[in-house]
Amino acid sequence: xxxxxxxxxxFRWTLVVLAGLLTWITWMVFRVGTIPxxxxxxxxxxxxxxxxxxxxxxxxNRIQITPSAxxxxxxxxxxxxxxxxALCLMSSILADLVGLVGFISMRRIDxxxxxxxxNPMLRWLKRISKCWERRLNPSIxxxxxxxxLGCPCSLVLSIGLASIVYHxxxxxxxxAGLPEDILSGFILPFIALAATAVIMDVVQxxxxxxxxxxxxxxxxxxGRIKQxxxxxxxxxxxxxxxxxxLVFVSLMLAYLYxxxxxxxxxxxxxxxxxxxxxxxxxxxxxxxxxxxxxxLATCMQHYHPYTRGHLKRVANLAEKLARKLRLSNESINYxxxxxxxxxxxxxxxxxxxxxxxxxxxxxEWELIxxxxxxxxxxxxxxxxxxxxxxxxxxxHKWHDGRGYPESNGDLEIPIEASIIAVADxxxxxxxxxxxxxxxxxxxxxxxxxxxxxxTQCPMCGANKRRTYRVPRTLQGAIDxxxxxxxxxxxxxxxxxxxxxxxxxxxxxxxx
Amino acid sequence: xxxxxFNPGVTAVSIAALSMSGLGMYVSRVMLPAKMKRAYVxxxxxLAAAVETKDSGTVGHAKxxxxxxxxxxxxxxxxxxxxxxxxxxALLRDIGKSVIPQAVLAKTSPLxxxxxxxxxxxxxxxxxxxxxxxxxxxxxxxxxxxxECWDGSGYPDNLRGEQIPLGSRILAVTSDxxxxxxxxxxxxxxMAPHRAMEEIRAGAGIKYDPxxxxxxxxVLGEGFELALELARVA
Numbered sequence: 139x140x141x142x143x144x145x146x147x148x149f150r151w152t153l154v155v156l157a158g159l160l161t162w163i164t165w166m167v168f169r170v171g172t173i174p175x176x177x178x179x180x181x182x183x184x185x186x187x188x189x190x191x192x193x194x195x196x197x198x199n200r201i202q203i204t205p206s207a208x209x210x211x212x213x214x215x216x217x218x219x220x221x222x223x224a225l226c227l228m229s230s231i232l233a234d235l236v237g238l239v240g241f242i243s244m245r246r247i248d249x250x251x252x253x254x255x256x257n258p259m260l261r262w263l264k265r266i267s268k269c270w271e272r273r274l275n276p277s278i279x280x281x282x283x284x285x286x287l288g289c290p291c292s293l294v295l296s297i298g299l300a301s302i303v304y305h306x307x308x309x310x311x312x313x314a315g316l317p318e319d320i321l322s323g324f325i326l327p328f329i330a331l332a333a334t335a336v337i338m339d340v341v342q343x344x345x346x347x348x349x350x351x352x353x354x355x356x357x358x359x360x361g362r363i364k365q366x367x368x369x370x371x372x373x374x375x376x377x378x379x380x381x382x383x384l385v386f387v388s389l390m391l392a393y394l395y396x397x398x399x400x401x402x403x404x405x406x407x408x409x410x411x412x413x414x415x416x417x418x419x420x421x422x423x424x425x426x427x428x429x430x431x432x433x434l435a436t437c438m439q440h441y442h443p444y445t446r447g448h449l450k451r452v453a454n455l456a457e458k459l460a461r462k463l464r465l466s467n468e469s470i471n472y473x474x475x476x477x478x479x480x481x482x483x484x485x486x487x488x489x490x491x492x493x494x495x496x497x498x499x500x501x502e503w504e505l506i507x508x509x510x511x512x513x514x515x516x517x518x519x520x521x522x523x524x525x526x527x528x529x530x531x532x533x534h535k536w537h538d539g540r541g542y543p544e545s546n547g548d549l550e551i552p553i554e555a556s557i558i559a560v561a562d563x564x565x566x567x568x569x570x571x572x573x574x575x576x577x578x579x580x581x582x583x584x585x586x587x588x589x590x591x592x593t594q595c596p597m598c599g600a601n602k603r604r605t606y607r608v609p610r611t612l613q614g615a616i617d618x619x620x621x622x623x624x625x626x627x628x629x630x631x632x633x634x635x636x637x638x639x640x641x642x643x644x645x646x647x648x649x
Numbered sequence: 650x651x652x653x654x655f656n657p658g659v660t661a662v663s664i665a666a667l668s669m670s671g672l673g674m675y676v677s678r679v680m681l682p683a684k685m686k687r688a689y690v691x692x693x694x695x696l697a698a699a700v701e702t703k704d705s706g707t708v709g710h711a712k713x714x715x716x717x718x719x720x721x722x723x724x725x726x727x728x729x730x731x732x733x734x735x736x737x738x739a740l741l742r743d744i745g746k747s748v749i750p751q752a753v754l755a756k757t758s759p760l761x762x763x764x765x766x767x768x769x770x771x772x773x774x775x776x777x778x779x780x781x782x783x784x785x786x787x788x789x790x791x792x793x794x795x796x797e798c799w800d801g802s803g804y805p806d807n808l809r810g811e812q813i814p815l816g817s818r819i820l821a822v823t824s825d826x827x828x829x830x831x832x833x834x835x836x837x838x839x840m841a842p843h844r845a846m847e848e849i850r851a852g853a854g855i856k857y858d859p860x861x862x863x864x865x866x867x868v869l870g871e872g873f874e875l876a877l878e879l880a881r882v883a
């Protein structure tokens with residue numbers, strides 16, 4: 139369990155106070171005459187159901203599709219700010235309570251039996267409890283009230299404010315009937331409403347992210363803000379098309395609600411269901427296909443004793459490094475897979491060449507040098523998300539442009555490729571496997587990292603070379619990394635890696 | 650009531666909502682899977698090609714055999730997921746060779762008994778690899794049995810006749826045909842296509858399933874070879 143920083147907790151409580159204040163102000167300013175009970179209850183019920191359907195798109199729920207947002211937006215422009223605030227507060231608190239019940243009963247079921255497989259009712263409970271768990275984030279320590287109030291209060295803030303903006307720019311509340319000038323009385327203010335709500339959400343989550351700082355960052359608060367800025371751009375930009383779709387759907391809901399009543403919910407939920415289906419389908423297929431290649435690659439190396447375990451260790455190291463360097467979520471997700479696959483191009487190279495301890499013939503060299511390109515070719519068709527192919531293609535490319543494959547001009551080597559290179563070399567040097575091949579220049583004695591066997595010595599230009607076994611120590615590997623920093627390796631990656639070794643986050647076979 | 654509620658605006662927006670959802674469903678259920686499958690097949694083809702360089706030194710066989718196998722399977726009215734299984738099996742049939750020493754694979758002189766056993770093991774090894782992939786588990790059988798013969802003289806399990814899965818029976822014909830017409834280290838003089846077809850026809854009922862041979866000859870008779878040739882040139 140992690141303890142939340144004090145600034146973060148103060149922020150959460152400030153949100154609660156602000157939400158209360160906003161509720162009070164709207165209640166005073168927009169006097170509610172007769173309450174449209176039926177409409178309020180319909181929107182409340184729809185919002186509640188939608189909250190229950192919220193589900194993360196990836197395993198760790200980092201990206202979420204919330205079908206409840208368009209319902210609240212529509213509610214804000216149909217029934218007006220005070221009632222919109224009231225109904226979204228009620229439905230999100232009720233959803234939280236149902237989630238809590240699910241959470242507690244799932245705890246019991248999990249400890250008492252073999253789990254909820256099979257029973258659809260139990261599966262449903264489990265889903266709800268997962269949703270609740272995510273919203274309250276049990277891995278962060280904190281007062282329970284702060285958590286239970288947190289979600290509804292941030293919702294109240296964004297919906298309340300958006301609704302006030304809608305009124306301020308000339309929007310009419312549709313419960314009194316459609317305005318005559320539909321463009322300036324409804325559509326344009328509605329777009330302002332949705333934009334306000336989205337911006338409020340982003341600002342709130344960004345602020346929470348800035349204040350919830352697990353490790354000190356270089357550059358203090360400003361550095362942190364810059365980092366958050368990049369993170370937001372990365373997670374929000376791909377979501378823009380679906381956000382626009384949500385705005386559109388919400389607009390339709392508000393427009394159709396007045397003449398059609400509850401049927402409007404049915405009509406407009408269909409596009410949302412389709413959107414959800416699209417995302418699930420996409421993610422399911424991607425992971426099925428990536429799994430295939432990864433499993434096949436792992437199987438192949440299982441039969442090659444000399445690499446057994448190596449790929450797995452490289453994958454783990456690379457993932458740790460990516461986290462340490464705070465790369466994007468997608469990079470962290472996919473780098474361990476790239477680590478597993480980085481040598482997949484070698485399946486076409488015969489063992490005799492790979493295991494050869496004497497000098498390689500030039501044509502044998504050409505074969506070895508092809509393996510990053512071949513590996514990249516295999517994976518290139520499947521890189522739906524990131525340029526994984528390039529991470530594999532350049533994992534033998536030096537930071538200063540030497541190494542292979544050959545390239546002309548200035549080449550931007552992806553940082554992920556540099557990470558895999560460092561992890562690969564470190565593991566090759568510290569692995570106590572039998573065949574530890576080393577390249578040494580005959581003329582000047584220059585020894586680059588294991589696994590790097592240029593045709594020409596980079597130091598003296600000689601063409602001769604020999605390979606032999608060298609058992610290394612951990613200190614030797616560290617020295618070697620330090621020596622190669624800036625020439626063979628990316629300096630930032632090396633320093634992050636050495637830092638990890640110092641903190642004893644890296645384990646190796648040798649002392 | 651009705652005419653009042655369904656004014657032109659409401660009707661138009663309702664239709665828009667319905668068509669949006671229809672379009673969304675079409676994209677996610679039809680277009681997306683097709684697009685991903687194409688990418689997937691390309692990746693597996695590239696993987697198979699990498700294994701081929703080790704086996705025969707030339708690439709493109711897996712792809713060609715897969716095309717031919719799918720064509721034969723279509724003639725035999727195999728559809729849907731079953732057809733996909735056969736296509737994946739055709740691409741991955743020799744993946745077991747990736748873990749067999751090249752010294753044995755590329756040997757030009759006759760193999761010793763134990764070397765022959767090693768070469769034969771590629772079917773079982775490949776099937777084990779493919780079976781480890783959740784998405785392809787049901788394809789493993791086709792990989793395992795693609796060297797079985799109709800009369801029971803094949804390997805690894807000496808299955809005969811209908812005991813051999815249909816996908817493997819098709820694969821046996823198409824991969825043998827491709828082996829006959831192409832050059833290998835141990836097989837320097839490829840046969841002319843029509844000679845190879847004669848050979849396959851002679852093997853019907855002995856090595857190959859007669860029904861599969863019939864469908865196969867039909868495919869080649871329809872100018873499939875010509876189409877492949879054109880594709881290769883282009």
